[in-house]
Amino acid sequence: MAQIGTDIEKAKALLESGELVAIPTETVYGLAGNALNPDAVAKIFSVKNRPSFDPLIIHTDSLEKVRKFTLDIPAPLDRLAAHFWPGPLTLLLPKKPIVPDLVTSGLDTVAVRIPQHPLTLRLLETLDFPLAAPSANPFGYISPTTAAHVQDQLGDKIPYILDGGPSQVGLESTIVGLENGEVIVYRLGGLEVAAIETIVGPVKIMAHSSSNPKSPGMLKSHYAPKASFILGDLEKLVPIYQKNGMPFGILSFSRKFQDIPEPFQKQLSEKGDLAEAAKNLFAHMRALDSVDVYVILAELLPDDGLGKAINDRLKRAAAGED
Ligand code: TXA
Ligand code: MG
Incomplete structure (x- = not known):
């Protein structure tokens, strides 16, 4: 150490x-x-x-x-x-x-x-x-x-x-x-x-x-976590993964999902602030990657200011899987 x-x-x-x-x-x-x-x-x-x-x-x-x-x-x-x-x-x-x-x-x-x-x-x-x-x-x-x-x-x-x-x-x-x-x-x-x-x-x-x-x-896969990383519309993706019963994590911009315990869902910024989201991005990705999930579901942020760089990292993390 x-x-x-x-x-x-x-x-x-x-x-x-x-x-x-x-x-x-x-x-x-x-x-x-x-x-x-x-x-x-x-x-x-x-x-x-x-x-x-x-x-x-x-x-x-x-x-x-x-x-x-x-x-x-x-x-x-x-x-x-x-x-x-x-x-x-x-x-x-x-x-x-x-x-x-x-x-x-x-x-x-x-x-x-x-x-x-x-x-x-x-x-x-x-x-x-x-x-x-x-x-x-x-x-x-x-x-x-x-x-x-x-x-x-x-x-x-x-x-x-x-x-x-x-x-x-x-x-x-x-x-x-x-x-x-x-x-x-x-x-x-x-x-x-x-x-x-x-x-x-x-x-x-x-x-x-x-x-x-x-x-x-x-290079696209540069930011890949170990779990699969899927980008999309969380409102649609979450119910699908809830149904199939496998453990999954959620990385959202600010929204919270009802019956999903905290270690399995992270908000980048509850108040929707892009600078705060940037500061939390990698730590939250790591935290979700360290609990026992086989997939992390995530969404793109507003494509504006720091949101562009955050979305770039999210897309690379997702591209690591294909
Ligand atoms: O924020 C940062 O830039 C952090 C902190 C530690 O300063 N450093 C960082 O380094 O992200 P690294 O090695 O992970 O990324 C450096 C990037 C690489 O993509 C590398 O290809 C590019 O910089 N790079 C370095 N020298 C270059 C050059 N002469 N021409 C083009 N790209 C270059
Ligand atoms: Mg690097």
Whole structure:
């Protein structure tokens, strides 16, 4: 089992010696290692059981540090950085040779983010290298939003989990890059597209195709729970499953179902708030997946703002089954 605590000095010492530490961020917990140390980066891939063609995001605490491992930042992305960092935004930037190829899977861009979490920002300030950190879950499973989630799945493989409480956003960062002068969103996430568009104008969203794994986190089955995950109209689905008598779980936006006990039904936000729903999404999926159900029934949320990113994750969870 990993030790869980808030000791930044301990996390720093482990990271400096090439070990991995799970770190809290506002989006999800990350599995962090020294991004400039290829051995530490290789450990990240093996602990996560992640294919090495899937590049990592590097995390740091200031734009000055970002400039140490990127070439000139294109103007629109620079404006986004100025507005939204620290925050749930990852930028694809032209990389300097100092960034190991293993981090970027040989691509000439590196994914960078300044996360918004006081504990992790303090840790990053004390380090003289950036942290490569994918979400701290086994490849293909739901991202962790608490230290306990990390302990459950990776606890026997890492020495330390820095505990920063539950992630406040709850969805991974929005990934943005530039192609032929056009701003592209590669992964919908915790920063709303509308907010990005207020700074750089209309953007193109390329996050829907699983046949274009430029960002392999876009692969359809990426968020699959162990139970089957079925998306549809809950008013119709629930009575059908109630009749056939097999145990099932319900993940609804806000509605409650009469004679279904609490551990088998979860509301993402009883007051119908999308930010609250985002924050609860992965924890509720995990909770339903851990009670003894063979299927989880879920519904799409309003396809607006953060609802778009939540629906993206729900659709991927459902696609994992076919
Ligand atoms: O919120 C987040 O972004 C969290 C926290 C820990 O920061 N991290 C995270 O990392 O979600 P991960 O590894 O689970 O997802 C990173 C995604 C992957 O889909 C990867 O393919 C994509 O970023 N990516 C990384 N570098 C890339 C690059 N150079 N070009 C295109 N996509 C890239
Ligand atoms: Mg991930």
